[in-house]
Amino acid sequence: MKPAVLNSAMAALCLVANPAAGRAQAEGHDLPEPLRRPEGAELVFLAVTLNGAPQEGDYLIARQGGNFFFRSSDLARWRIRFSPAAAITIDRESFIPLAALPGATVQFDAARQHIALTVPADRFDAQSISGSAARVRPTDSAFAAFLNYDLSFQYDRKLQTAAFLELGVSDDWGLLTSTMAVGQQAGAGNLTRLDSYFLRDFPDSLTRLVVGDAVTDARDWSRQIRFGGIRLGTDFSLQPNLVTFPTPAFTGRTAIPSNVELLVNNAQRFQTDVTQGPFSIDQVPLVNGAGDVTLVIRDALGVERRVTSSYYVSSRLLSRGLSAWSLEGGAERRDYGIRNFSYRNPFAAGSYRRGITDWLSLEGRTELSGDVQMVGAGANIVWPAIGEFGVAGAVSRGGDGKGTLYRVFFSRITPGWNIAVSYQHASRDFDQLGIYRDEERITRQLQASGGVALGRWGNLGVVYTDLEYADRNRTRLASASYSVGIGDRGYVSLFALRSDIEGFGVDTTFGVGLTIPFGSRGSGYVRADNRNALAEIRQTPPTQGGWGYRLTAGVGENDRQQAELLWRGDPGEVSVEAGRVEGNAGVRMLASGGLLFTGGRPYATRRVEDAVGVVDVPDLADVRIYQENRPITRTDAKGRAIIPDLRAYEQNRIAIDPGDIPIDARMPNDTLLVVPRYRGAVRAHFAIEKDHPATIVLQAADGTPVEVGTTVQLDTGETAFTGYGGEIFVREVKPGMAIEFDTGQGPCRVVLGALPAGEILPRIGPLRCGVAARTP
Known part of the structure; x- marks a missing residue:
């Protein structure tokens, strides 16, 4: 056996006997001395191509005749799997022989000092790639106070006014807000408080805290109610890009x-x-x-x-191991929108959901109060070959005794058709929060829907609902619709609706509708059924602001004619309507907008909804602002603009038009990504650096132009070279700037005096210099 082969065999045996040594080599740690360099091996730096793809830089490779050895660290960088037991030491570094990589081959080009390495695809470690967007952290918020308003003035024999107001304050600590309705009836004014609460989000843990007026969590088989108190729980909207349901890899x-x-x-x-x-x-x-x-x-x-x-x-499921929970405590709210403070029946409630497997999620909810105690649980299951199923059950104890509820659900959705059926039954005595009267207590509920996509022949859908209440009243609703596109000119829809409500009899409506779009903002609509005929034409205002209109005319049981003119601008929206309904004429004006205070300044703006952006382009007026590549607004005289409809907890792309930036200004970036908090204000500051460039003409002491190519040194550290006529271009000039250069007569120095006023790109000079020794 040759000595080199014997050495390699002994090295491999040592690694098998000592796996820890192999791991140390794979990790690039110092290696034990007994592993020695193969006899006659040389170390060379070579360019490497891996499976035809050039790798950046040169790599240290050991060569022994026709045998090649690659560093363990380089193989790991290339994600090539290897056995640490095959490692040998060369100059205290771990190398893997090519023979230890099954199926791998090399082609060595000595003239180019290049090696082409080919490795089978199954010898690489697998990459794991997420198809969802990475989680984003909110941008630091700016303090903001806002007042949203919706005002209505209507005249129909008498003047009626109403308003909806929302006052809020937000910052990184959260949101404090309150809403109210103001109305006027028979000359007497009234004000009704709606919701008042403090909200704080914790995006890292997907948790939201609400203190004040809130709504409870609810499952398909439970009720959602308004209450005053505290709610703490999971809110997946804090990471909108998060995929919460199981998806295949x-x-x-x-x-x-x-x-x-x-x-x-x-x-x-x-x-x-x-x-x-x-x-x-x-x-x-x-x-x-x-x-x-x-x-x-x-x-x-x-x-x-x-x-x-x-x-x-199915979005009804949660990914394996993912959970969602909600804890609520307080008192039920009654007479919402009628009374300011009407709370009763203190309670505590909670719900919990968890993904058990990729096909099963479990859920549960408990409600405890002095009037009712309820506990229930459910399961959602996906059977890919058939569809998704849901089952749930609950028991309760209330003033009328003990009760039970159960619910079953089935659905299958495909690109070509869909179907969904659910049935829920509750005993007469089943009770839960929010039920006070028999006419609110549903004892039986059947819902079914289906649809078929017919390709270019349109879409067909049907819906059926059957509700029975504890007071023996029953409501049945059935509807069917069919729609088909007419090329790119619009679409036609046929519809039918039948209702059977206890005490109101049977009512049937059927008809046809035609919708024709024109332009990007306009559309026309005509509808006729067995009772009415309606025609409407409308054009919405541009996103960045402008005018829109709507004209409507109807005959039949709903006899009306209406005209509306709408204006949208940065301060808000205003519409004026004039109409006649069943012989009664009237006019109405609606105004909607907001007042915002942030960054030390007040603004009149559109309603502040999800989040708001404060765009700052310092001292540059009339600069166009883009949101997601759509023109939105322009900066004011101080270089500020407001974007009132940013998306909370998502990356919002805000850009400015470089063409609106003066020629003497430099802009490091014309696009920013901001992530605002819910109802928060975030600042998008575009750094603008203004230059003061100038062309300077230099002359030698005798008045002749400085030679072309002469090196000129500025006291700012910048170096320039003269062009024809002794001209140099200086990006930033200022009074008192010193300019030094050499001529055939010796070194020269020039000091700039006052600069020309009002010129963006002035031409200064010619400036004559003297010999440096005679320069004062």
Whole structure:
């Protein structure tokens, strides 16, 4: 046996006997001395191509005749799997022989000092790629105080006024807000408080705290009520990009770097680049229900492979291990919108959901008060071949005794058709929060819906609801609709509705509608049924502001004619309506907007809804502002603008038009990404650096132009070179600036005096210099 082979064999035996040593080598730690360099091996730096893809830089590789050895750290960087037991030591570094990488081959080009390494795709570690967007942290908020208003003035034989007001204060600590309605009836004014609460979000833990007026959590089989107190629980809206339900992972393998694209029902939903080897893509935002996913792999050579698979997902489920909870305590609110403070029946309640597997999620809820105690649980299940199922049950004890409830649900959604059926039954004595009278207590509920997509022939849908109450009243509603597009000119819809309500008899309505869009903001609509005919034409105002209108005329049981003119601007929206309904004429004016105080200044703006952005382009007026590539507004005289409708907890792209920036200004970035909190204000500050450039003409002491190419040194540290006629261009000039250069007559120095006023790009000079020794 040759000595080199014997040494390699002994090294391998030592690693097998001591796995810890192999791990140390793989991690790049110092290696024990007994592992020695193979006899005759030389270390060289080579350029490397891996499966045809050039790797940046040169790599240290050991060569022994036709045998090659690669550093463990480089193989790990390239995600190539290897056995630590195969490692040997060369100059105290861990190397892996090529023979220890099954299926790998090399081609060595000595002239180019290049090695081409080819490794089978299954020798690489798998990449794990998430199809959902990464979590984002909110941008620091700015203090903001706002007043939203909706005002209504209506004249119909007498003047009636009403207003909805919302007052709020927000910052990084949270949101404090209160809403109220103001009305005038028979000359007597009244004010009704609606909701008042403090809200604080914790995005990192997906938790929201509400103190004050709130609503309880609710499942499909429980009720949601208004109450005053405290609610603390999970809120997935704090990370809108988070995929909360189980989605399948899509796997593939490629030998060279490639581009991977996911098509969901033939629509692109995700795209990324992958390196060589196996990969897995999970957390892909899929369409609810059943569908097909096509995995498209395109390598650098243009070769394309497609793999199609089916899936079924349901947003009713939670991903395995993911949980959501809610704790509520306080008192039920009665007579909302009528009385300012009407709270009764103190209670405590809580709910919990958890994803058990990729096909099963469990949930439960408990309500405890002096009037009622209720506990219930449910399960949601996905069987991909059939659909999704839900079951739930609850028991209660109230003033009327003990009661029970159960509910079953089935649904299947596909691109071509869908169906959903649910049935719920409650005993006469079943009780829960928010039920006070028999006419509010549903004892039996059947709901069914279905739809079929007919391709270019349109869509057909039906819905049926049957409700029975504890007071023996029963309501049955059935509807059917059909719609089909007329090319790109509009669409036609047919509809029918039948209602059977206890005490009101049977009522049937059927008709046809036609919608025709024109332009990007306008549309026309005509509808006729067995009781009425209606025609309407409208045009909405532009997003950035402008005019819109609406004209409506109807005949039949609903005889009315109406005209509306709408204006939208940065301070808000105003509309004026004139109409006649069943012979009675009247006019109405509506105004909507907000007053905002932030950044030390007040603003009149549109309503502050989800979040608000304060755009700052210092001292530059009339600069166009874009939100998600749409023109929104312009800066005012001080370079400020307000965007009142940012999306909370999402990245909002705000940009300015570089063409509106003066030529003497520099802008490091014309686009910013901001992530505001809920109802919070966030500042988007565009740093503008103004230059004071000038062209300076230099002359030697005898008045001749300085020679072309002469080096000029400015006292700012900047270096320039003269052009024809002794001209230099200086990006930033200022009075007192010293300019030094050499001529054939010796060194010269010039000091700038006062600069020309009012010129953006002045021409200064010619400036004549003297010999430095004679310069004062």
